[in-house]
Amino acid sequence: MARRKQSRGKCAFCGREMTKGGLSKHLSSCSQRQETIDAANAKRGAAKQLYHLQVQDAWSPDFWLHLEMNGDATLQDLDYYLRAIWLECCGHLSRFSFGGWGGGEIAKETRIDRIFEPGVELTHIYDFGTSSETLIKAVRAREGKPLTAHPIMLMARNNTPEVVCVECGKPAAYLCMECLYEYDEPGWLCAEHAETHPHDNYGDPVPLVNSPRLGMCGYDGPAEPPY
Numbered sequence: 001m002a003r004r005k006q007s008r009g010k011c012a013f014c015g016r017e018m019t020k021g022g023l024s025k026h027l028s029s030c031s032q033r034q035e036t037i038d039a040a041n042a043k044r045g046a047a048k049q050l051y052h053l054q055v056q057d058a059w060s061p062d063f064w065l066h067l068e069m070n071g072d073a074t075l076q077d078l079d080y081y082l083r084a085i086w087l088e089c090c091g092h093l094s095r096f097s098f099g100g101w102g103g104g105e106i107a108k109e110t111r112i113d114r115i116f117e118p119g120v121e122l123t124h125i126y127d128f129g130t131s132s133e134t135l136i137k138a139v140r141a142r143e144g145k146p147l148t149a150h151p152i153m154l155m156a157r158n159n160t161p162e163v164v165c166v167e168c169g170k171p172a173a174y175l176c177m178e179c180l181y182e183y184d185e186p187g188w189l190c191a192e193h194a195e196t197h198p199h200d201n202y203g204d205p206v207p208l209v210n211s212p213r214l215g216m217c218g219y220d221g222p223a224e225p226p227y
């Protein structure tokens with residue numbers, strides 16, 4: 001069986017494009033990242049424990065993030081970040097646990113350095129009806145000064161998946177929710193066919209955004225990092 005092509009994304013430090021696994025290794029040896037780390041460590045301020053977190057959607061592994069997070073931040077900060085970049089549609093409840101629904105809930109006030117060490121994986125569930133499940137794994141920890149003033153730095157994310165228009169096969173830029181919900185079709189459309197598409201029970205086709213939640217519970221973006 002032909003191996004499926006894995007999604008790729010760019011290193012925020014040097015711009016090289018790689019798979020999720022490639023970046024996981026690359027980020028620990030990227031010379032431009034190391035320069036940024038050295039520059040931060042030369043400034044005033046307290047050193048902290050910092051965690052490299054690899055995040056992926058549990059069911060769509062093409063969607064992933066590489067984050068660096070301050071150890072003194074909390075799961076609340078991580079929840080806020082995940083909602084902004086991927087998940088938020090209508091203010092649903094969310095929870096963190098070990099091992100999905102089966103594991104007991106971990107309080108959002110919990111500090112990152114109390115829960116993570118390399119190898120530890122948590123599940124985040126957003127919306128207990130039409131659930132989005134996210135896996136968060138600590139791949140590395142280091143001591144140093146944070147690279148940003150925020151609790152989290154985005155080191156890489158997958159490029160927006162390339163999908164094609166169901167009408168003409170050209171690159172798609174829109175999604176028809178009616179196709180998805182009522183006809184169980186992918187509903188991907190190019191700009192031209194989005195204009196002439198006959199469905200409007202769920203509003204006009206929505207622009208494709210880089211989120212595993214697109215189309216779930218009417219999620220339509222913006223899928224942008226909060227800072």
Ligand SMILES: [Zn+2]
Nearest residue numbers: 011013014030
């Ligand atoms: Zn790099």
Ligand SMILES: [Zn+2]
Nearest residue numbers: 089090092217
């Ligand atoms: Zn919703």
Ligand SMILES: [Zn+2]
Nearest residue numbers: 165168190193
């Ligand atoms: Zn088309």
Ligand SMILES: [Zn+2]
Nearest residue numbers: 176178179199
């Ligand atoms: Zn449609």
